[in-house]
């Protein structure tokens with residue numbers, strides 16, 4: 001069985017991520033979308049919330065499994081018997097960091113190869129941080145996320161506003 005993992009923070013999942021998920025899922029028997037638990041980033045959504053949003057967004061793609069992982073990606077890959085990592089590339093600026101991660105992972109676990117999928121042009125400048133910033137200041141970010149993610153972001157920021165009163 002051909003298995004791959006698409007790891008990330010997904011805080012929250014954007015349409016840019018979904019584009020990569022759809023394209024990767026069509027090339028493997030199973031695609032694990034794996035949310036990192038021990039990220040250095042301070043997330044807006046809990047791991048459970050992020051997985052919930054990913055599950056809703058990918059409900060029509062049968063071979064996608066949304067999971068979380070802790071520790072190193074190579075440990076997760078070895079445990080799950082996965083030998084391919086999927087990463088999306090947006091601009092040249094992503095490349096150096098991605099290349100470093102791919103080479104380090106390969107060094108730590110030689111079976112593991114990374115496949116880069118270039119992002120769709122319309123998602124080139126999308127990122128979870130940008131979406132969160134636009135949502136925080138009540139801008140229009142509809143084209144960047146699913147309806148469920150839009151609602152979840154509005155609840156987070158409206159909820160915060162209510163609590164601050």
Ligand code: COA
Pocket residue numbers: 007008009010011014015016017020036071072073074088089090100101102104105119123126127128129130
């Ligand atoms: N469309 C839109 N946005 C995209 C995107 C796409 N196709 N691809 C990436 N992004 C954005 C994300 O939204 C995110 O934006 P943000 O920084 O504003 O939140 C950013 O690009 C990068 O995030 P992500 O793809 O989630 O990666 P990451 O850098 O947060 O995490 C891991 C990368 C999880 C793969 C890596 O840290 C890891 O494997 N960690 C485990 C520990 C480990 O093994 N360390 C050794 C690695 S060498």
